[in-house]
Amino acid sequence: MVAIYRPTQLADALAVLTNETCTVFAGGTDLMVRHRVRPNIVADFSQPVMFIDAITELGQIQTLADGTLRIGAAVTLAQLIAHPLIPDLLKQSAAKIAAPALRNRATLVGNVCNASPAADTLPILYLLDAKVQLQSCQGERTMALTQFILGPGQTPIDGCELLTWLEIPPQQFTQTFYHKVGTRAANALTKVSVVAAAQVVDEHVLDWRIAFGAVAPTVVRSPSLEQLVVGLNVSQLQQTHFITQLQQQYAELIVPIDDQRSTAKYRKQVALNLLKRWLLMIN
Numbered sequence: 001m002v003a004i005y006r007p008t009q010l011a012d013a014l015a016v017l018t019n020e021t022c023t024v025f026a027g028g029t030d031l032m033v034r035h036r037v038r039p040n041i042v043a044d045f046s047q048p049v050m051f052i053d054a055i056t057e058l059g060q061i062q063t064l065a066d067g068t069l070r071i072g073a074a075v076t077l078a079q080l081i082a083h084p085l086i087p088d089l090l091k092q093s094a095a096k097i098a099a100p101a102l103r104n105r106a107t108l109v110g111n112v113c114n115a116s117p118a119a120d121t122l123p124i125l126y127l128l129d130a131k132v133q134l135q136s137c138q139g140e141r142t143m144a145l146t147q148f149i150l151g152p153g154q155t156p157i158d159g160c161e162l163l164t165w166l167e168i169p170p171q172q173f174t175q176t177f178y179h180k181v182g183t184r185a186a187n188a189l190t191k192v193s194v195v196a197a198a199q200v201v202d203e204h205v206l207d208w209r210i211a212f213g214a215v216a217p218t219v220v221r222s223p224s225l226e227q228l229v230v231g232l233n234v235s236q237l238q239q240t241h242f243i244t245q246l247q248q249q250y251a252e253l254i255v256p257i258d259d260q261r262s263t264a265k266y267r268k269q270v271a272l273n274l275l276k277r278w279l280l281m282i283n
Contacts, residue, residue, distance in 0.1 A: 003048040010057050010135070010164065013050060017160045018137045022050040024113075024162060026074055027105040029098075058164060061085055067170035073110075073163055077103040087128065087171065089195060092178045093120045109163055115149050118190045118214035120180065122149070125166070126219045127195050127211045133165040134158075142167070151217050173197040173207070177278045181270055190214045191262040194274040198282055203234045210278060212271050215256040225249055234282055243279050247272045 005022065007013040016022060052058060058072035061083050069085060077094045080086050081103070097103060097111075097120050111121045112132065122145075130145045134157060145166075148155055157163060177196040182189060193213035199206040208229040211221040228246065229237050236242065256267035 002046065005048065005050040006054050007050070007052070008054045008056065010055055010162075013052060013055060013162060014135060014137045014160075016048075016050055017162060020048050020050075021159050022048045025049050025051045026053060026107040026110045027076060029102050029106040029110065052162070069168040069170075071108055071166045071168070073107065073165065075107060075109070077106050077108060077111075080108055087124075087168070089124050089127070089176050089178055089197065090121065090168075093124045093180070093193075093195070096120055096180050109166055112145070112148070112166065113155060113157070113163055115151070115153050115155050117152055117217055117219070118193075120190055120193065120213070122219050123193055123195045123211040123213040123221075124178070125168070126221045127197060127209050128168050128171060131167045131169075132163055133167060134161045135164045136161045140164075146218075146221075149218050171197070172199055174200050175282060177281060179274055179277075189261055192256075192267050192270045192274070194271060194278070196278045200234065200282060203283075205230055205232050205234070205237065205282070208237075208282075210275060212250075212254060215254045215267050215271050220250075220253050222250070222253060225253075237279055237282065243276055246279070247275055250275055 003020070005016050007016065053074050055074055058074040060072045061075060061079070062070040063085060064070060071080070077097055078100070080094050081091050094103070094108065097106065108121055111119050112125065116122075125145050131142050132145055132148045133140060133142045136158065137160070150156060175198045177194070179194050180190055181192040190213060192215060194210065196210040198208045209221070209226055211219050213219055225246065251268065251272060254268050254271050256264040258264050
């Protein structure tokens with residue numbers, strides 16, 4: 001039988017990780033599925049398990065002085081959806097994940113640490129320039145989410161570190177768009193997801209972003225292509241030749257695969273269609 005830890009203080013959790021190689025368990029909804037499919041690879045339950053759901057500090061949602069939103073590692077998706085400080089785009093994506101019973105256990109940070117290309121919340125977090133905070137007894141470090149997600153199931157987290165907080169800087173958008181494509185309206189795995197946001201003042205685009213999920217090894221977002229739209233007025237970005245040109249450039253970044261859920265051809269075409277839909281929606 002393996003050792004089980006359930007600390008109530010963050011300092012105690014970090015002390016455990018300093019002395020033990022543990023499987024960290026928050027909601028466990030991804031860990032249990034992956035362990036069943038690939039035992040002892042992603043979730044090694046032959047080693048000590050540390051539950052972090054009893055750490056009160058990590059169950060909080062806070063706003064810092066500069067407006068940055070901090071979401072603790074033990075915050076569940078259900079808590080996220082109900083909280084007034086959470087951006088609507090993030091609530092929409094969280095609400096699309098599985099069924100209420102799972103959302104009562106699953107955590108946003110767990111979805112991040114799972115690092116799946118099809119994770120429902122990752123495109124929104126990429127779009128919002130989210131950062132992660134990693135802590136250990138030796139100190140802490142903060143990095144952009146784009147640096148934390150290295151590939152499918154791959155992150156740079158050290159064995160003695162715990163991802164404690166997710167940070168989202170303040171945003172100002174006048175228009176947003178979110179669309180998830182699945183086999184059914186609810187409780188479905190993602191075939192393709194697209195999230196977008198813009199700040200438009202007097203038909204002039206001050207900010208424009210788009211991110212695609214489940215179409216590459218990691219979320220597809222290109223700040224350089226986004227800058228091609230920033231500075232235009234609405235009539236310019238909705239011209240047919242501009243939309244076609246932008247679709248062609250994004251097509252080089254969108255490189256999905258065939259799997260049991262969908263085909264690469266379908267995913268790519270849907271993603272490009274949704275890019276066009278978003279451009280035509282802006283007003």
